[in-house]
Amino acid sequence: MSDMQRAITILGATGSIGASTLDVVARHSDRFRVHALTAHTNTGLLIRQCLRFRPRYAVVGTPEGAARVREALHDKNCRTEVMTGPEALEQVASDPAADTVVAAIVGAAGLSATMAAVNSGKRVLLANKEALVMAGPLFMAAVGSSGAELLPLDSEHNAIFQCLPRNFSHAGLTDNGVRRVLLTASGGPFRDTPLEELRSVTPAQACAHPNWSMGRKISVDSATMMNKGLELIEACWLFDIPGSQVEVVLHPQSIIHSMVEYVDGSVVAQLGNPDMRTPIAFALDYPHRIDAGVEPLDLVRVGHLDFQRPDSTRFPCLRLAYEALKAGGSASVVLNAANEVAVAAFLESGLGFTDIPVVIEETLAGCASGSLRTMGDVLDADSEARRVARAALQRHAGGPG
Ligand code: NAD
Ligand code: MG
Numbered sequence: 001m002s003d004m005q006r007a008i009t010i011l012g013a014t015g016s017i018g019a020s021t022l023d024v025v026a027r028h029s030d031r032f033r034v035h036a037l038t039a040h041t042n043t044g045l046l047i048r049q050c051l052r053f054r055p056r057y058a059v060v061g062t063p064e065g066a067a068r069v070r071e072a073l074h075d076k077n078c079r080t081e082v083m084t085g086p087e088a089l090e091q092v093a094s095d096p097a098a099d100t101v102v103a104a105i106v107g108a109a110g111l112s113a114t115m116a117a118v119n120s121g122k123r124v125l126l127a128n129k130e131a132l133v134m135a136g137p138l139f140m141a142a143v144g145s146s147g148a149e150l151l152p153l154d155s156e157h158n159a160i161f162q163c164l165p166r167n168f169s170h171a172g173l174t175d176n177g178v179r180r181v182l183l184t185a186s187g188g189p190f191r192d193t194p195l196e197e198l199r200s201v202t203p204a205q206a207c208a209h210p211n212w213s214m215g216r217k218i219s220v221d222s223a224t225m226m227n228k229g230l231e232l233i234e235a236c237w238l239f240d241i242p243g244s245q246v247e248v249v250l251h252p253q254s255i256i257h258s259m260v261e262y263v264d265g266s267v268v269a270q271l272g273n274p275d276m277r278t279p280i281a282f283a284l285d286y287p288h289r290i291d292a293g294v295e296p297l298d299l300v301r302v303g304h305l306d307f308q309r310p311d312s313t314r315f316p317c318l319r320l321a322y323e324a325l326k327a328g329g330s331a332s333v334v335l336n337a338a339n340e341v342a343v344a345a346f347l348e349s350g351l352g353f354t355d356i357p358v359v360i361e362e363t364l365a366g367c368a369s370g371s372l373r374t375m376g377d378v379l380d381a382d383s384e385a386r387r388v389a390r391a392a393l394q395r396h397a398g399g400p401g
Helices: 016-027 043-053 063-075 086-094 108-119 129-146 155-163 195-200 203-207 216-224 226-239 277-284 316-327 331-348 355-366 375-394
Strands: 006-011 032-039 057-060 081-084 100-103 123-126 149-152 178-185 246-250 256-262 267-271
Touching (some): 006 016, 006 108, 016 032, 016 043, 016 100, 032 043, 032 086, 043 057, 043 063, 057 063, 057 086, 081 086, 086 108, 100 108, 108 123, 108 129, 108 331, 123 129, 129 226, 149 226, 149 277, 155 226, 203 216, 203 331, 226 246, 226 316, 226 331, 226 355, 316 331, 316 355, 331 375, 355 375
Parallel strands (some): 006 100, 032 057, 057 081, 123 149, 178 246
Antiparallel strands (some): 178 256, 256 267
8 A cells, every 4th residue: 555645535624633644645745645535514614625625526515515616616727526425425325446544534524434434444533533432333344344444533543553453352451451441531621610600601711722622512511521531431432441451641731642541550651742643644654653743842842741530520421421431332422412411502692511421321221231232223312312312401501502
């Protein structure tokens, strides 16, 4: 593959991860070309991306949006074929003409296209952690049977991947001498905010992450630490390790992106400036290392690296994720769906920040647990959980009347 140009499809091209991916791709036009780009509503940015990268296909969330993009591209003699709808997303995700798919749609909305990429045996660069949290066992079984090459973009999981022995066996990490995985977390913008002030924090404050610039949903997840909860579940599926062997460590500087502890006492860490272009570049041309445009790490300027245990009173979402993981079956689907509903209500309709974990906990209590044998089971559990979560929202001030 190293002598060939890779053809890349980016699902969620207009988001934070999508834009960072295109930034890396643009630095290496000899190695990569863009096959397809998808966007939900940001047609202005999608048009600019198409004019710059000239993909074969573009997919837009609505027919009206697609018409707008089609017209703008036509005016500039750009021959990108513009499509719309969920089938179009799955089509570009599984198109044999692309070898690499970047799964960077946010939330459950990205599940079916990500699964389509996995089922067609692509190199899949996974940012859409929600897909793996929802469908863990089916997702990993599909990776096994299709021969897809799954490379994590999430900075922590990319770090763990880098700290593991090359060709580590999926027959359980203990066979590889691993004792524990140490998942680092910044603690987000409210790590030191007095607890009594958390109730009234605003979406703008929650989205102002101290170290990373990201989409709004994951920024709120970082503030509640549900992001770390989702990442815990993600790590267990990706690396075939039980939750009891994953420890979350607060590390406010976000310089160490995670660590692997071995039975001989060695702890291997991956460090770097907090910039998603590093894991993206690592995965795009794996196993070759390419320039990511990331500023070199100046450890002397960083000065010191701090570590703390996460505070479970401040961050109940982390406990809920450990519990859902332990419960197994559909509990992770419910956790994810309830979180998506609660975060959207916090961002859009005034649900209190501290009511986010309350809504999730009530939803987990209100949903029957079931096993996940098919993707239909996953989707059913997801819609049932959204229904229960919306009912829980109504019981809390600020929920839609
Ligand atoms: P974002 O909100 O910036 O972008 C989301 C993208 O998904 C956009 O391109 C949008 O058009 C598309 N999208 C949204 N809703 C859609 C729908 N219903 N159907 C189709 N497309 C839709 O989000 P982001 O920060 O880039 O995060 C994307 C994913 O990557 C998330 O799962 C997030 O957890 C994960 N992730 C992000 C970061 C980061 O630094 N931003 C780091 C690790 C993991
Ligand atoms: Mg992460």
